[in-house]
Amino acid sequence: MFNLENYHLKSSSFSDALSARELSYFKEKAERIEFKKKHILFKEGSFSKGVYIVRKGKIKIYKSNPNGAESIVYIYKKGDYFGYRPLLAEDPNPVSAAAIDNTVVSYLPKEAFLSLFNRSDTLAKKIVITLSQEFSVWINKMTVFTQFSVKERIALSLLILSKVYQNNEEKKVIISINRDDFASFVGTAKESLVRNLRHFKDEKIISTQGTKIVVMKPDQLHAYLL
Amino acid sequence: MFNLENYHLKSSSFSDALSARELSYFKEKAERIEFKKKHILFKEGSFSKGVYIVRKGKIKIYKSNPNGAESIVYIYKKGDYFGYRPLLAEDPNPVSAAAIDNTVVSYLPKEAFLSLFNRSDTLAKKIVITLSQEFSVWINKMTVFTQFSVKERIALSLLILSKVYQNNEEKKVIISINRDDFASFVGTAKESLVRNLRHFKDEKIISTQGTKIVVMKPDQLHAYLL
DNA sequence: ATCAAAAGTTGATAATTATCAACTTTTGAT
DNA sequence: ATCAAAAGTTGATAATTATCAACTTTTGAT
Numbered sequence: 330m331f332n333l334e335n336y337h338l339k340s341s342s343f344s345d346a347l348s349a350r351e352l353s354y355f356k357e358k359a360e361r362i363e364f365k366k367k368h369i370l371f372k373e374g375s376f377s378k379g380v381y382i383v384r385k386g387k388i389k390i391y392k393s394n395p396n397g398a399e400s401i402v403y404i405y406k407k408g409d410y411f412g413y414r415p416l417l418a419e420d421p422n423p424v425s426a427a428a429i430d431n432t433v434v435s436y437l438p439k440e441a442f443l444s445l446f447n448r449s450d451t452l453a454k455k456i457v458i459t460l461s462q463e464f465s466v467w468i469n470k471m472t473v474f475t476q477f478s479v480k481e482r483i484a485l486s487l488l489i490l491s492k493v494y495q496n497n498e499e500k501k502v503i504i505s506i507n508r509d510d511f512a513s514f515v516g517t518a519k520e521s522l523v524r525n526l527r528h529f530k531d532e533k534i535i536s537t538q539g540t541k542i543v544v545m546k547p548d549q550l551h552a553y554l555l
Numbered sequence: 556m557f558n559l560e561n562y563h564l565k566s567s568s569f570s571d572a573l574s575a576r577e578l579s580y581f582k583e584k585a586e587r588i589e590f591k592k593k594h595i596l597f598k599e600g601s602f603s604k605g606v607y608i609v610r611k612g613k614i615k616i617y618k619s620n621p622n623g624a625e626s627i628v629y630i631y632k633k634g635d636y637f638g639y640r641p642l643l644a645e646d647p648n649p650v651s652a653a654a655i656d657n658t659v660v661s662y663l664p665k666e667a668f669l670s671l672f673n674r675s676d677t678l679a680k681k682i683v684i685t686l687s688q689e690f691s692v693w694i695n696k697m698t699v700f701t702q703f704s705v706k707e708r709i710a711l712s713l714l715i716l717s718k719v720y721q722n723n724e725e726k727k728v729i730i731s732i733n734r735d736d737f738a739s740f741v742g743t744a745k746e747s748l749v750r751n752l753r754h755f756k757d758e759k760i761i762s763t764q765g766t767k768i769v770v771m772k773p774d775q776l777h778a779y780l781l
Numbered sequence: 782a783t784c785a786a787a788a789g790t791t792g793a794t795a796a797t798t799a800t801c802a803a804c805t806t807t808t809g810a811t
Numbered sequence: 812a813t814c815a816a817a818a819g820t821t822g823a824t825a826a827t828t829a830t831c832a833a834c835t836t837t838t839g840a841t
Contacts, residue, residue, distance in 0.1 A: 335649070392698045395781050400698045418687030423561070423694050453679075460686050461644030467693045468649050472618045472626045474700045475742030479828065508789060516701030518829050523790055539837060540789070555621050705798065734819060744799050749820055765807060766819070782841100789836065799826070806819065811812100 331554045335469045337489045339462065340408045343382050346455035351445060358441035363433050364388075370426040370434075377416040379438040383409050386432030387493070389510065390424045401514040404429065404493050404506075413442060413456065429510065477554075479517045483525045484553040486515045487535065491544050504542040557780045561695045563715045564629070565688065569608050569636045572681035577671060584667035589659050590614075596652040603642040605664040609635050612658030613719065615736065616650045627740040630655065630719050630732075639668060639682065655736065703780075705743045709751045710779040712741045713761065717770050730768040 344352055361384070364370065370381065373392060381388070383405050390411065391401045402424055405411055415422050416439055437445075446453055473485060490504045490511075512519040526542070529535045534549045535542055544550065570578055587610070590596065596607065599618060607614070609631050616637065617627045628650055631637055641648045642665055663671075672679055699711060716730045716737075738745040752768070755761045760775045761768055770776065 392694070394698070394702045398702060400701050402694055402697065414687050414690055418684050418691075420688060420691055423691040457683060457686070458644050460683070460690070461640050462646060464640055464686070464690070464693070465644075465646055465649040467690070467697065468618070468628055471628065471693060471697045471700060472620070474697060475626050476620045476624060520790080520830080521828060527790080746800080746820080747798060753820080784839105784841095786840100787836105787838070789834105791832105791834075793832090794830085796829070797827080800824085802821105802823090804819105804821075806817105808817070809814105810816100811814095 331551060333488055333492070333551075336466060336473070336485060337492050338403070338409065338466055340406070341455070341459055342408055343380075343410045346452045347445070347449060348451070351449050351452070354441075355437065355445065359435045359437045361433065362436050363431070364428040366428055366430050368428045370428070371412070371422055373423065373425045374421050376421055377412045377439070379436050380413045380416065380442045381411055381426075382435040382437070383407050384433040384435060387429040388426055388432055388434075389429050390426050391513065392424050399509075399513045400516060401510060404490070404514070406493050414460065416442065417446075417456075429506070474516055479515070479521050480525050480528075481553055482515050482517070483522060483529075484550040486511070487529075487542070487544055488547060488550050490514075490542075491547065501543060503538065504544070505540075506542075507540065557777060559714055559718070559777075562692060562699070562711060563718050564635065564692055566632070566634045567681070567685055568634055569606075572678045573671070573675060574677070577675050577678070580667075581663065581671065585661045585663045587659065588662050589657070590654040592654055592656050594654045594658075596654070597638070597648055599649065599651045600647050602647055603638045603665070605662050606639045606642065606668045607637055607652075608661040608663070609633050610659040610661060613655040614652055614658055614660075615655050616652050617739065618650050625735075625739040626742060627736060630716070630740070632719050640686065642668065643672075643682075655732065700742055705741070705747050706751050706754075707779055708741050708743070709748060709755075710776040712737070713755075713768070713770055714773060714776050716740075716768075717773065727769060729764065730770070731766075732768075733766065 344355065347355060359382075364386075370388065371377065385407060388405045388411075389401050390403045390405065391399045393399050411426070412422075446456070473482060477485070487504070490506065491502045494504045494506075495502050506514075508519050508522060512522040515522060526535065526537075529550075530537060532549070534546045535544050537543070570581065573581060585608075590612075596614065597603065611633060614631045614637075615627050616629045616631065617625045619625050637652070638648075672682070699708060703711070713730070716732065717728045720730045720732075721728050732740075734745050734748060738748040741748055752761065752763075755776075756763060758775070760772045761770050763769070
């Protein structure tokens with residue numbers, strides 16, 4: 330059975346894992362940073378110098394291939410944290426990160442993060458669990474890429490992006506992503522993406538507002554995925 | 556630059572992370588089990604009851620889609636350990652596991668593993684690092700599936716499988732895998748796989764011994780990957 | 782509100798890959 | 812060593828997807 334939970338990361342709050350004391354340490358050490366749309370936070374191959382927690386806006390994690398084409402691995406939203414994994418593994422970043430729109434993040438430098446990680450059992454445990462859960466998500470996504478058609482991948486991506494662009498205050502979810510990024514997320518050519526979106530629009534499964542997308546009938550998208 | 560290290564898991568010994576005392580506990584609790592070719596160790600969706608360490612033979616980790624098609628996520632060899640991740644996350648297995656040939660494993664039941672994990676700092680650290688490293692590998696593999704052609708994926712898979720089937724005693728690496736499994740590993744149709752293998756054989760990049768494959772010119776395979 | 786640049790869309794076509802059916806080779810039990 | 816079953820291979824063709832070029836719509840600065 331198809332279950333969307335297997336394809337996108339649950340938002341798990343970083344600060345929920347901290348005690349009051351750890352939280353005040355975090356607040357003391359963390360820095361608020363704003364990034365303009367398209368700003369590159371770090372590049373593939375570089376070493377992580379800290380952990381980012383998204384406060385506002387979306388940040389894409391992607392890999393570039395030698396032809397310059399991009400493959401978007403994930404899009405982080407408010408509350409998500411990232412950049413800690415290569416830090417723990419002492420590996421270079423396998424991906425690059427860039428702001429999709431104007432964003433605000435909390436930035437916790439490496440030393441402060443590691444200090445928290447080492448002293449807080451709940452944080453370490455939380456991170457192991459987060460890592461393990463993310464694992465299942467990646468494995469599932471990988472299977473989708475190898476076995477699903479472009480249309481199926483687009484249907485799934487619309488459902489995933491609905492979650493990413495969900496806003497607690499608003500009932501209607503407006504997916505605001507440009508076609509190049511969307512195509513990179515799906516792993517297809519922009520033109521193929523657009524043709525399929527048109528098809529979904531003709532079927533009244535989605536509607537558009539300018540270049541923004543609203544999913545009208547998520548159930549019908551589920552139906553494409555068996 | 557292309558680096559094979561980014562696409563296959565380094566073999567990291569489980570027992571290396573244990574002290575002499577922990578090792579004797581491990582040996583006391585672990586059980587030796589033999590599995591016949593094609594035996595299914597566990598199925599996707601089930602809950603892990605312990606950790607497996609491969610002693611002999613190969614074990615494939617795969618996902619089945621509703622049409623019955625298989626997608627092989629990874630092939631574990633001697634020394635590799637698996638099954639611990641869903642155990643830590645308390646998640647169901649995202650994949651199934653089956654013996655490719657007749658295999659021998661050490662099996663450490665859940666309770667014993669968790670007890671070791673909780674008491675041994677080095678093991679916990681080792682597992683976090685292993686997990687983090689595996690992460691990069693999956694992300695890289697995912698990118699390959701979305702951006703590479705079938706021929707490129709086969710070239711890469713031949714290189715990965717050369718590592719998997721490498722035997723320290725023998726210089727020549729003999730890849731012994733059936734075409735269905737190979738195709739599932741690459742994410743293509745068996746016929747497409749075979750046609751590309753023929754092409755590589757005509758170019759004298761690989762040779763075959765019955766249904767077994769020997770890579771003669773790994774450099775030429777690298778060349779397909781830029 | 783205007784308008785040039787950027788982003789998105791469509792059509793035509795080529796390239797890639799999957800599917801089906803027939804055939805050949807290999808494997809492994811006796 | 813034999814031989815049936817299983818596995819592997821090839822050819823023909825259909826389906827899917829990418830690419831290129833022309834065109835249309837949207838965006839955002841003034």
